[in-house]
Amino acid sequence: xxxxQTITRDLLKLxxxxxxxxxxxxxxxxxxxxxxxxxxxNTKGGYICIGISDDGSVKGITATENIIKEWLxxxxxxxxxxxxxxxxxxxxxxxxxxxxxxxxxPLKPISCKGRYFTRHGASNHLLSSDQIxxxxxxxxxxxxxxxxVEGDINDLESDALQKFSNDIKKSGRYTPSKHISLDxxxxxxxxxxxxxxxAELLFGNHQTSIHIGRFKSRDTIIDDTVIRMPLVFAIDxxxxxxxxxxxxxxxxxxxLKRREIWQYPLPVLRELLLNAVIHKDYRDPTDIIIKIFDxxxxxxxxxxxxxxxxxxxxxxxxxxxxxxNKLLAEAFYLTGEVEKYGxxxxxxxxxxxxxxxDINFSIDVNHGVFTAVIRTAPETAPETAPETxxxxxxxxxxxxxIEENPKLTKQNLMDLLNKASGTIxxxxxxxxxxxxxxxxxxDKTGHWKVTK
Numbered sequence: 433x434x435x436x437q438t439i440t441r442d443l444l445k446l447x448x449x450x451x452x453x454x455x456x457x458x459x460x461x462x463x464x465x466x467x468x469x470x471x472x473x474n475t476k477g478g479y480i481c482i483g484i485s486d487d488g489s490v491k492g493i494t495a496t497e498n499i500i501k502e503w504l505x506x507x508x509x510x511x512x513x514x515x516x517x518x519x520x521x522x523x524x525x526x527x528x529x530x531x532x533x534x535x536x537x538p539l540k541p542i543s544c545k546g547r548y549f550t551r552h553g554a555s556n557h558l559l560s561s562d563q564i565x566x567x568x569x570x571x572x573x574x575x576x577x578x579x580x581v582e583g584d585i586n587d588l589e590s591d592a593l594q595k596f597s598n599d600i601k602k603s604g605r606y607t608p609s610k611h612i613s614l615d616x617x618x619x620x621x622x623x624x625x626x627x628x629x630x631a632e633l634l635f636g637n638h639q640t641s642i643h644i645g646r647f648k649s650r651d652t653i654i655d656d657t658v659i660r661m662p663l664v665f666a667i668d669x670x671x672x673x674x675x676x677x678x679x680x681x682x683x684x685x686x687x688l689k690r691r692e693i694w695q696y697p698l699p700v701l702r703e704l705l706l707n708a709v710i711h712k713d714y715r716d717p718t719d720i721i722i723k724i725f726d727x728x729x730x731x732x733x734x735x736x737x738x739x740x741x742x743x744x745x746x747x748x749x750x751x752x753x754x755x756x757n758k759l760l761a762e763a764f765y766l767t768g769e770v771e772k773y774g775x776x777x778x779x780x781x782x783x784x785x786x787x788x789x790d791i792n793f794s795i796d797v798n799h800g801v802f803t804a805v806i807r808t809a810p811e812t813a814p815e816t817a818p819e820t821x822x823x824x825x826x827x828x829x830x831x832x833x834i835e836e837n838p839k840l841t842k843q844n845l846m847d848l849l850n851k852a853s854g855t856i857x858x859x860x861x862x863x864x865x866x867x868x869x870x871x872x873x874x875d876k877t878g879h880w881k882v883t884k
Contacts, residue, residue, distance in 0.1 A: 443522055443531070446479065447488050451554035454478035457486055460493065461503045463544075469507050469534045470542045471549040471556040473515055474567060477536040478551065483529035492527030500530055507532075512543050540571040562715070562800075563736070566756075570739055575758040576714060577630035580623055585613050587627065592635040592662040596767065599664075603768030619766070620759060629714065630759035634663045642670045642709075643719040646677040648726070655847070658719070663709060663760070667769070670705055670722070671698070676847050677724045682832045696729065696791065696806055700783050703776050704804050706769055708733035710760045711802065728807035736800055746795060749778050826851065827859050831868060831882055838879040 451457055454476055456468045465480055472478035482503075483493040495503075500519060508514045517534045541548045541564055548559040550567070559567065569575065585593075593612045600606045608615050616622040621631040632638050639660070646655035657673050659666050679695040708720045713735030723730040737743065739754025753774020755761040764770045771779075777795075784791050790809040795802070829849055834840055840848075845856050863869035870881045 443524065447484060450488055453551050453553060456480050457484040457488065458482050459485055459491060466507050466510050467544050467549050467556055469515055469517060470511060470544045471551040472534040473537040473542045474540050474549060475536065475551040477534055480532040481529060483527065490524050490527050490529065492529060510544055515542060541567040566738065575756060577757040577759045578620065578628055580626040581629055581632050583627045584625055585622060588631065588635040589662055592664050595664050596635065599767035603766060605768065606766045628759060630757065630763065634763055636662060640714065641719040642666055644670060644673045644722045646724045667705060671702055674701055674724065680848055682829055695808065697783050697788050700780050700806065703780050704731045706764055707776055710764060711735055711756055713756060728805055731804045732801050734800060735802055737797055743795060743797060746777055827863055830859055830863065834880045835882045838881065
């Protein structure tokens, strides 16, 4: 058992550290102290220190034992479910202070007269209705995509189910049986014969879309695509759209094969796309939105950060993953697309650090939307001469692309190389004059031929 010197020393350390996520100072007991007790119970627990000012100065109180017990009774009577905190009275340099300790409650959320609070930093925050539901789901270890919807397996697309079966078999993380219905039931995507929301999203028809726009400026859009299909197909479709709208260069090193140099690393873009799909709040009908600009891409999905995860922790390599949609996370884990244990942002930073050190990566949450931005550093992406970034000229890139796909149109080349129509036409005319490129057949049905 601790002696009085040890207790005093620990108490002084607690006070000197100041208010935090787990410590609150109060000059006297009031309704605000009860709200703090609720916030602590809904977060990680904490200490309410009565008799200490906001700046940490010890002022003391004159409350009797009976008055302190009445405080605890008020906490019990005004909270639902009822809280039963512990307390201790200390003498600190002749001043009496009371420390009320509130444990984290296992079944959240707790309310104070119908209002729900959580703790962020050194302050209490009132929870919205969506946050209240999220907190309840977390404490029950449930997710929204596990709830059932109308329909059965016959309402799902057979080719989507077949793709899923093939992908999980290829990944080796699950061995499918001969009956996909048995696999879906075993994995939780079908419950008592009913589809879950996750099954509908992955393999069926739904109203969720991935909206991709190509912008020249904030108010000038030059391409617009809405992808609405089973998510097992939507990922590849979205990636193809993204690739059509970013720059691709080729490096020729004297060998027969050329090396592709994308404006951004494709594994990073795919990871950000999967993160948006898996962690979207599907109660919100807003689309996942991807905005592609000349020198940066924005991935935006509806949904606050889920569970105990914070922006600060996400920017370290030691964050603990929380999944709003557990079945979606499980599905893409089984297919080998992601690691379920929350290493996505670590892999993104590693990829950029090792292969694209001049690219910046940032994340933010604002007004209920999570945004991830990947941006080409200005010094490596001059607006007037993108050829300086890549080691091949535009004419060489045109030849390389046509050699790979002779049926490319001028519009295709404009999209792939991010060049204006006049620029592409001028380069093609010059290549034809130089005898390096020929047109075989009419414009609509013909094809190009690269002359060696």
